[in-house]
Amino acid sequence: MDSTTDSSVQLVSRLTRSIGKLAALIIGLPLFGHTTQSLHAGASTTRHHTAMDEPLVTDRPDFTESTEVIPTAHLQFELGYIFTYDREQSERRRDQTFPEILVRIGIAPDFELRIGWEGYSITEELFDTPDRNGQIISREDTLQGSNDLTLGFKHKLFEQKGLLPHFGFIGAISVPSGSYEISSGDVDPTLILIWAYDINDTFAIAGNVGFSGVTEGIDRFLQSSASISLAMALSNQLGFYVEYFGLYPNSRDTDDAHYINGGFTYLINNNFQLDIRLGTGLNELADDLFVGFGFSLRI
Numbered sequence: 523m524d525s526t527t528d529s530s531v532q533l534v535s536r537l538t539r540s541i542g543k544l545a546a547l548i549i550g551l552p553l554f555g556h557t558t559q560s561l562h563a564g565a566s567t568t569r570h571h572t573a574m575d576e577p578l579v580t581d582r583p584d585f586t587e588s589t590e591v592i593p594t595a596h597l598q599f600e601l602g603y604i605f606t607y608d609r610e611q612s613e614r615r616r617d618q619t620f621p622e623i624l625v626r627i628g629i630a631p632d633f634e635l636r637i638g639w640e641g642y643s644i645t646e647e648l649f650d651t652p653d654r655n656g657q658i659i660s661r662e663d664t665l666q667g668s669n670d671l672t673l674g675f676k677h678k679l680f681e682q683k684g685l686l687p688h689f690g691f692i693g694a695i696s697v698p699s700g701s702y703e704i705s706s707g708d709v710d711p712t713l714i715l716i717w718a719y720d721i722n723d724t725f726a727i728a729g730n731v732g733f734s735g736v737t738e739g740i741d742r743f744l745q746s747s748a749s750i751s752l753a754m755a756l757s758n759q760l761g762f763y764v765e766y767f768g769l770y771p772n773s774r775d776t777d778d779a780h781y782i783n784g785g786f787t788y789l790i791n792n793n794f795q796l797d798i799r800l801g802t803g804l805n806e807l808a809d810d811l812f813v814g815f816g817f818s819l820r821i
Contacts, residue, residue, distance in 0.1 A: 576792065578820040581624060583785050583797040585767040586730050586751040589688040589718045591678050592628035592820070600624040602797070602816020608809040612650040619643045619669070622816060626676075636694065638672040643704060667701025674712070687719040706737040714747075726753045730767075736774075743774045761787045772807045780804040783812070793820040 579590040582600045592598050603620040625637040644666040653659050674694025682688045692714040698705050711734070718728035732747040749767035756762055764784040772779035783801025790796065798815045802808075 574792070574820075577789055578793055578795060578818060580787070580795060580797070580818040581626070582622070582816055582818065583787070583799040583814060584749075584751055584763055584765045584783065585747075585781075586728050586749045586765060587676070587692055587714060587716050588728065589678055589690045589716050591632055591634040591676055591690075592626045594628045594630055596628045596820060598626040598628075598818060598820040600626070600816065600818040602814055604812055604814035606809050606812040608803075608811075610806070614648040615645065616648075617643060617645045622814075632678040632690075634676050636672075636674045636676060636692070638674070638694070640669040642666070642668055665703055667704045668699075670696045670698055670700040670705050670710075672696045672712075676716075682718075682720060687717045689715075689717050691715050708737040708742070710737055710742075711735050724755050727751065728753070738774045741774060743771075745773075746770045759789045761789075763787075777807055778805070779808040781808050794818070 574593060574596065578598060579588050580598070580600055581587050582602060600623070602622040603618070604622065606615075606617040606619075608615045619640055619642070621641045623637075623639045623641060627635040627637075629635055645664070647663045647665075649661045649663075650658050651661055672694050674692060676690060676692045678688070678690035680686065680689045692712070694712045694714075696706060696710040696712075698707050698709065700706075712732060713734075714730050714732040716728075716730050718726060720726045727750065729750040730748065734745045734747070735742050736745045747767065747769050749765060751763055751765035753761060753763045762784070764782070766780070766782050768778055768780045770778045781801055781803055783799055785797060785799030787795055787797045795818045796815075797817065798813075800811075800813045802811055
């Protein structure tokens with residue numbers, strides 16, 4: 523049996539055994555504990571372990587993607603929900619998106635495949651407009667549907683050495699598979715450069731620089747992004763992060779959007795983590811508020 527077949531057999535075996543682990547989580551049976559001092563701040567986490575007996579490293583809840591990859595022949599599921607609110611003059615928008623699925627598949631050392639789907643979005647827009655008599659009335663429009671699927675990979679190039687940080691990159695494309703009103707209608711490429719630096723056992727910083735070819739209507743434009751995140755381990759299980767990120771521009775023919783957010787993660791065991799986040803926009807084009815929660819499971 524060659525190494526590729528052996529990895530596939532291991533993956534199927536892990537998937538089968540995960541059913542029992544997930545059942546234990548649901549009915550509240552005792553779970554594996556740990557005492558490892560580590561950071562738990564979603565994407566801003568910069569733990570650098572690959573063994574299954576070490577705590578998982580996630581790419582949620584924050585905007586910044588981690589430099590770490592999934593151990594070979596293992597899977598990691600990251601899911602969540604996000605609510606977004608924005609108000610501009612007489613217009614208000616509320617959006618709910620779930621389940622924010624990201625499936626990460628370890629296929630080789632320092633290399634993983636990624637399948638992402640933001641999920642189903644429900645967007646409500648409220649407008650205050652005058653009627654024939656000049657009185658202000660409210661009108662509500664609702665748009666709902668599925669977002670596009672994304673396919674990609676992550677490759678870690680370097681471990682931290684001296685003043686040089688951990689470094690890697692993510693490549694991905696979106697597939698026009700969503701609802702007509704929501705899908706971009708084209709294949710949109712993305713490249714993200716990812717770095718992280720462990721300051722000590724309590725603090726770490728991480729950041730991303732990204733470039734995407736975004737389709738809007740019949741045109742495509744280049745959208746860049748950047749983020750920087752500070753993570754802090756509050757205990758062996760509880761972590762905190764604070765982060766800035768921006769989109770440049772926010773959409774075609776508009777200005778940039780700037781955000782700040784923070785959140786907590788809580789490690790139930792080495793392979794299961796809960797998270798929550800809260801953020802706000804820093805300028806007019808950014809959304810006023812977003813809040814979300816989710817979980818991650820490694821098998």
